[in-house]
Amino acid sequence: MPEAQYDVLGIGNAIVDILVQTEDDFLSENGLSKGAMALVSAEEQRVLYEKSGQAIESSGGSAANTLAGVAALGGRAAFAGKVKDDQLGTVFAHDIRAAGVNFTTPMANEGAPTATCLVLISPDGQRTMQTYLGACVDFAPADLDPDQVKAAEVTYLEGYLWDPDPAREAFLQASKIAHDAGRKVALSLSDPFCVDRHRDGFIPFIEEHVDILFANEDEILSLYQVEDFDAAAEKIRGVVDIAALTRSEKGSVVVTADDTIAVPAAPVEHVVDTTGAGDAYAAGFLAAHTHGRDLETSAKLGGLLAAVIIQQIGARPTAGVQHLLQDIDG
């Protein structure tokens, strides 16, 4: 097996976030489920946007955020996802490359515009998301570069990619290419509602294809439709090589066939915006893991980067975090 050119290749929806500070009343008045991500039409998003306050725009996308985090920690990162050749597509492409991530997926010249996610940030820092998938629905197997998949130590897939049909095909194909090349496949379950939409597809996919699974407590409970975290952890044990399960302020638990490693959360002074906390955890974990660190250290770095992200607005590290991977051994 040739040496990997990338530590992690991410495949995901390429989205620009529209971030708005909001009051919880606005969520209830508009029938929104606090903390959830909902898929909406362009028109539904437009109506809600017009009612929303002043915004700022910032590149997002779950796997894209993770890969930006991997690169920020000094990892070799690549990302594949679909934007249109429009102003927000240019913004997305610029930011992911400026983060140090290799991004070569061709922009669409026609069809739907670049995807946008209206992120409503509550005073407690929780975010409620309304995503219009736009050009993401056109990401197809032809957009995959098989050589890039073969060249990545880990191919990381976001669960949200299960929503658009052609992307799901690409998702399955990437997993096969990766495994045929002797590489690892990682999956993030993304969101309990996403799990609910796709449970019947996810369970066999995880059993057959996934080596490293990322899920938060709500997601793993939803996957197995159980109500007890320990029961869910036993369900996933041995199904994948590594299950990294996050539990917000309780830290994370790494479950392997033989081991259960609990790691406390990193200290957080003030939660500003939880957007991207799970993405950052996966970034820290994968950066450490692909640099030969043990599972406990990997979980610690995941927690550290998540703590950085929830204390700022936006889902990608803005402060220099390169030192975290070095410091984690100290």
Place this chain on the structure above:
Amino acid sequence: MPEAQYDVLGIGNAIVDILVQTEDDFLSENGLSKGAMALVSAEEQRVLYEKSGQAIESSGGSAANTLAGVAALGGRAAFAGKVKDDQLGTVFAHDIRAAGVNFTTPMANEGAPTATCLVLISPDGQRTMQTYLGACVDFAPADLDPDQVKAAEVTYLEGYLWDPDPAREAFLQASKIAHDAGRKVALSLSDPFCVDRHRDGFIPFIEEHVDILFANEDEILSLYQVEDFDAAAEKIRGVVDIAALTRSEKGSVVVTADDTIAVPAAPVEHVVDTTGAGDAYAAGFLAAHTHGRDLETSAKLGGLLAAVIIQQIGARPTAGVQHLLQDIDG
């Protein structure tokens, strides 16, 4: 004279800012003059953008920021400026309306895209700006709504609007309409380089048309090509009814025919991003002035809003500032 419907109508370039944290080395390597605003072509901006780090996008424009500030303080605000009907034009229009500002200028359906300003923020919070004027160059007298001008107690013009030719025509026309209706005209000098480009036009325009002038120290020195602040203040005395001259950490000085009122700066713990400090000063000053406060109080409110803005990223107030206008009397 009928009662004014708006406290302030702003006319200015309608711009979306692209905000990037940068090191001073990046400025010198690229031959940029720290702290200045330069007009660049789309291609020049693109080249610099590609070299720049991850960005966030936020609606900007000098007068637009001021009017968002006036509205945030509880003033009745309107804005006129030109965007294209594209993604960033939609962002600009949404944000200015969400700020509570009446904005009815028709979007351009063809021609150049919505204007963008690449704002490079140094570690000390200073910003260096590269502006591509895009659709702003098509703002013309026909875009003015004379009834709106007549309905505003103050028509506020940004000096930057002197750059595009048709906008300058609109600028002159708005001043005449305002004065014919018995209203006041305010002008911000915008930038010492802008003053340098247009000194020969500005001086007679100020003498003939301006009632309230906003300028920082560098701008008023540049206008009269003198090196001493007190000398510059004497030059402007009596030329306009009110000259509000800002001096950064030294506060501001209000000069009228008979009076000179110095107001210290509001306390600032940590400068994050100076983008929009002058715009915010004008907002605070005009909101208080049009609500019948005296010149000292108006200058104080200007200083207070400027202090809020330089302690955050972005040029428009994100925190609730409505109370400042009430509190200023206390």
